[in-house]
Amino acid sequence: MIRNTEQFQHNTYDLLVIGGGINGASIAHLAACRGMKVALVEKGDFASGTSSKSTKLIHGGIRYLENLEFDLVYESLRERSIQLQTAPHLVxxxxxxxxxxxxxxxxxxxxxxxxxxxxxxxxxxxxxxxxxxxxxxxxxxxxxxxxxxxxxxxxxxxxxMDDARLCLENVLSAAEYGAHVANYVEVLSFIKENGRAVGVKAHDLLGDESFEIRARKIICAAGPWTNELLRIDHPYAKKKVxxxxxxxxxxxxxxxxxxxxxxxxxxxxxxxxxxxxxxxxxxxxxxxxxxxxxxxxxxxxxxxxxxxxxxxxxxxxxxxxxxxxxxxxxxxxxxRKGGSPTKVSRKHLFHKSVSGIVFVVGGKYTTYRKIAEDCLDKIAKAAYRPPFRLYGGGTIRENPHVVAEHYGLEVPVIRELMEKYGTRYQDVLKLVESDPHGHEKLSEDPPVMMAQVVYSVKVEMARTVQDVVERRLGLCYCPAVPEKCFKTIDEYIQRISEE
Ligand SMILES: Cc1cc2nc3c(=O)[nH]c(=O)nc-3n(C[C@H](O)[C@H](O)[C@H](O)COP(=O)(O)OP(=O)(O)OC[C@H]3O[C@@H](n4cnc5c(N)ncnc54)[C@H](O)[C@@H]3O)c2cc1C
Known part of the structure; x- marks a missing residue:
């Protein structure tokens, strides 16, 4: 997938989503599924905010029973079941x-x-x-x-769950349904006409250029940065987060x-x-x-x-x-409701500003699909609700032993690919065959092949070493990964960014 910021300048979108954490990613995903023309921009890497720093649980939240939040627990348990079915490789x-x-x-x-x-x-x-x-x-x-x-x-x-990859797969699903998505694009201000927000001024932090993005509706899913964007929208806006x-x-x-x-x-x-x-x-x-x-x-x-x-x-x-x-x-x-940090409800709500921007407030990772659905219903009731599917979701029918033999690879390598990429594992294997260095093994524990690094950059929009080792492959949490692996990734990223 080519990261192309120029496309933003030649379109007026039905919806612009600000923030590529789980909430922004899933809103963009669902909106694109519903047939909207969507743009999604993220100022860092996708999931680089809270959405890669969680406890990695898709859970009802047994402790919320203590706060008598039965509705939240029930909703979360239902969402847990949906996630277990739609993303069995990640949840x-x-x-x-x-x-x-x-x-x-x-x-x-x-x-x-x-x-x-x-x-x-x-x-x-x-x-x-x-x-x-x-x-x-x-x-x-x-x-x-x-x-x-x-x-x-x-x-x-x-x-x-794997929080960073679950978020990424929502971004990739959005793009697959036609959304224009980009990481490292920061929203600096809102463009207003007759008091209504009709777009944003954005800055491409990699290409160092500024441009406008125009949209009929704007949703801000900036997580902990929400108060900042509220103030950009209106200098006296009250904090909501x-x-x-x-x-x-x-x-x-x-x-x-x-x-x-x-x-x-x-x-x-x-x-x-x-x-x-x-x-x-x-x-x-x-x-x-x-x-x-x-x-x-x-x-x-x-x-x-x-x-x-x-x-x-x-x-x-x-x-x-x-x-x-x-x-x-x-x-x-x-x-901002509630007392001590642990007592504050994890329920979500939406705030619509005078200029018409919808801000997502609160929520848990577990309920992300429901948050996206509720948010979109707020801006336009959907006549058609497509089934919820994820990029690598679905059932893998192939036997890892057979696949391993076919590609001349070890079974644990194939299992690892199936776990990470779900039904898309074959896209990585195609790179093993087509890329001259694809089959090179960079690490034994966990098994990592060069094809995965190429895939992270060419398909999953990784732009920095950190994007690859932290959020695409999770290698920074694996002590047995050799230093040479990180060096190879670094060299590859440098070579690609110079091309
Ligand atoms: C320690 C911890 C543990 C947790 N554990 C769990 C758990 O186990 N299970 C669970 O269900 N929930 C958990 N949660 C809650 C869950 O992680 C969050 O609710 C969720 O990740 C929030 O996602 P988000 O998309 O709203 O925010 P974020 O992931 O922070 O995304 C917001 C994004 O907006 C981007 N952004 C900000 N400003 C701009 C701008 N001007 N232009 C463009 N982009 C911008 C940011 O870079 C960021 O990536 C946990 C939270 C924490 C902190």
């Missing part, structure tokens, strides 16, 4: 264990009631029935767990066999330890953030908090510097 069921300790804010009976209600709310969307666990069963399931004060536990089911920061630690190796939901001792919040890409994801925090969204970063205090809480449950854990593979921070773009 997978995950077993959770909740260990309960003496003195925990939520005692065992409450956790048992919680998972019971969760399953009842899920109804036909349930993945599997929850189970009650004795102390011994918890210890057997998670041998490293601290048995002192353990009262028992429960097991329940949710889903895990409240941001709270959440960080994660990627710990080297698997700490647990299952995902664990744990109540912290210091502030009674819930956090997770989750197996992820052969490592463990520990997070998250939830603290008020009032600075510039571009400056959000992990502070030592955030890391100390998570380490202290994880060590309480897994006393044998070594947190030496070589054990922390990566840390990352993101901002939740929440509505």
């Amino acid at each position: 997978k069921p995950l077993e959770f264990v909740i260990p309960v300790y003496q003195g925990d804010r939520r005692p065992l009976w409450m956790m048992r009631l919680g998972v019971f209600l969760y399953d009842r709310l899920a109804g036909k969307y349930r993945i599997q029935r929850h189970k009650k666990l004795s102390v011994q069963e918890v210890c057997n399931l998670e041998p490293g767990i601290n048995p002192q004060g353990l009262k028992g536990g429960v097991m329940y089911y949710d889903a895990q 409240r941001t709270t920061k959440g960080i994660h630690i990627v710990y080297k190796g698997k700490i647990t066999q299952h995902a664990l939901l744990i109540t912290s001792k210091s502030d009674k919040r819930i956090f997770f330890v989750i197996p992820w890409m052969g490592n463990s994801l520990i997070g998250t925090t939830d603290t008020n953030y009032i600075g510039d969204p571009d400056d959000v970063r992990v502070e030592p205090a955030d890391v100390d908090y998570l380490i202290a809480e994880a060590k309480r449950i897994f006393p044998g854990l070594d947190f030496g510097p070589d054990k922390i593979v990566a840390t990352f921070a993101g901002l939740r773009p929440l509505t």
Whole structure:
């Protein structure tokens, strides 16, 4: 897919979407499916904002039961089921264990009631029935767990996703339906006629040129940057988004066999330890953030908090510097209703400004499809609602052994391609055959071929090394990837950008 910013200047669009996080990407996707002429611009890389910094769960959100948000939980569980069906390569069921300790804010009976209600709310969307666990069963399931004060536990089911790729696949789907999409294009101001917004002035950060994009409707899905765009629209606009920061630690190796939901001792919040890409994801925090969204970063205090809480449950854990593979921070773009960060609802709403721009506020990743649908219904009721499909979605019918033999590759390589690209894995294999360097192996664990780097750039619009290693292939979270792999990617990107 060629990144072509010139196309924006020769069209008047039905809809311009600002922001290429999950909400902007899915709005563009659904709108293009509905036959609208759509443009989508993103000032960084797609999913470079909050949408690659999440806990990577497609979940009902068991903790929202505590806030009595049954409608939100039900809606999320229904969306979970849709995502499991439409993107089986990126969204997978995950077993959770909740260990309960003496003195925990939520005692065992409450956790048992919680998972019971969760399953009842899920109804036909349930993945599997929850189970009650004795102390011994918890210890057997998670041998490293601290048995002192353990009262028992429960097991329940949710889903895990690849957030950056799920967002990217929505962008690619939008483009496939004819939307014009570009990363590294920043909206600087709105063009107004008789007080109505009819377009934007945008800047291509790679080509260093400015241009106008004209559209009949504008939706702003700028996540944590929403207040900034509200002020660009009107200098005295009231803030609509409240941001709270959440960080994660990627710990080297698997700490647990299952995902664990744990109540912290210091502030009674819930956090997770989750197996992820052969490592463990520990997070998250939830603290008020009032600075510039571009400056959000992990502070030592955030890391100390998570380490202290994880060590309480897994006393044998070594947190030496070589054990922390990566840390990352993101901002939740929440509505301004509610009190403490954890109590603020994760429901979404829309704000229409005087100039007619619709701003998306709040929501969770899990409900992105519903947010897109509600948002589009707000600007134009659809006569036709096409079924929701994703770029690499659908069922893979081929046997990986047969494919591996056909291409002369190892089975784990084919499995990895099927997991990442879904039904589009064959597009990558075509590059293995047609590109002179396509078959070159850059890493064994995980298996990475040069064809994937070429695909990231030529089809998936990666423009920088970070785009490839962080959001297309996730290599920065894999400690076994050799330095030479990163160097080759760097050289390839430089060569391509000079061509
Ligand atoms: C720590 C953490 C953990 C989370 N975990 C989960 C979870 O497990 N499950 C779940 O369901 N939800 C989770 N969430 C919530 C979820 O990640 C967010 O609701 C969702 O990603 C928000 O997406 P978005 O598209 O609104 O924002 P973003 O992904 O931030 O996208 C907004 C985009 O707008 C772009 N932009 C801004 N200004 C401009 C401009 N002027 N011109 C062009 N582009 C612009 C930005 O660069 C950005 O990419 C979590 C959130 C956090 C912070």
